[in-house]
Amino acid sequence: MNIRPYQDKDYDEVKVILQQGGHFDDVWDSRSHWKAKSENDSNSILIAENDDGVLGCILIIKDKWTCFLFRLAVIEDQRGKGIGSSLISHAEEMLKKDSEDEVAIFVNEDDAGLQQYYEKRGYLRGGKYRCLYKKLKG
Numbered sequence: 001m002n003i004r005p006y007q008d009k010d011y012d013e014v015k016v017i018l019q020q021g022g023h024f025d026d027v028w029d030s031r032s033h034w035k036a037k038s039e040n041d042s043n044s045i046l047i048a049e050n051d052d053g054v055l056g057c058i059l060i061i062k063d064k065w066t067c068f069l070f071r072l073a074v075i076e077d078q079r080g081k082g083i084g085s086s087l088i089s090h091a092e093e094m095l096k097k098d099s100e101d102e103v104a105i106f107v108n109e110d111d112a113g114l115q116q117y118y119e120k121r122g123y124l125r126g127g128k129y130r131c132l133y134k135k136l137k138g
């Protein structure tokens with residue numbers, strides 16, 4: 001398995017993986033948003049791949065105030081093999097190299113299993129928040 005920056009050609013495979021994981025948003029996850037993000041910072045979206053194609057992804061948001069990991073997802077038939085953990089570790093190592101000292105993840109408050117997944121990987125519980133959003137166009 002190899003971990004590398006996202007490229008626009010990965011989009012169709014990534015979209016399927018996000019949809020499988022229930023984490024696809026028409027606006028946030030449009031092809032143009034992913035392209036713009038990766039062009040703004042080529043290391044802000046990581047892809048795990050093997051010879052068969054894309055296995056998973058993780059998205060990094062950082063702006064020198066704080067950092068977040070988003071959109072961790074692994075293709076359904078390859079879960080449980082350490083791909084998700086590798087993507088998290090890779091992202092964390094990149095942030096450490098950039099002298100970042102903390103990273104946060106938002107997890108569905110109803111998904112106790114997923115919260116445990118992150119807790120096993122060293123993440124601590126913060127406050128409970130609900131995501132609100134507003135359309136700026138259309």
Ligand SMILES: CC(C)(COP(=O)(O)OP(=O)(O)OC[C@H]1O[C@@H](n2cnc3c(N)ncnc32)[C@H](O)[C@@H]1OP(=O)(O)O)[C@@H](O)C(=O)NCCC(=O)NCCS
Nearest residue numbers: 021072073074079080081082083084085106107113114117
């Ligand atoms: C969460 C996810 C990325 C984990 O990827 P993965 O490659 O399967 O994870 P790993 O192989 O690194 O870790 C496997 C371990 O995590 C556990 N695990 C994986 N997903 C889990 C989940 N949703 N809830 C609880 N435990 C989970 C496995 O049971 C396994 O446990 P073990 O180490 O005790 O055997 C993957 O399950 C996925 O794509 N889920 C759908 C998308 C999603 O919910 N993403 C999180 C967004 S915040």
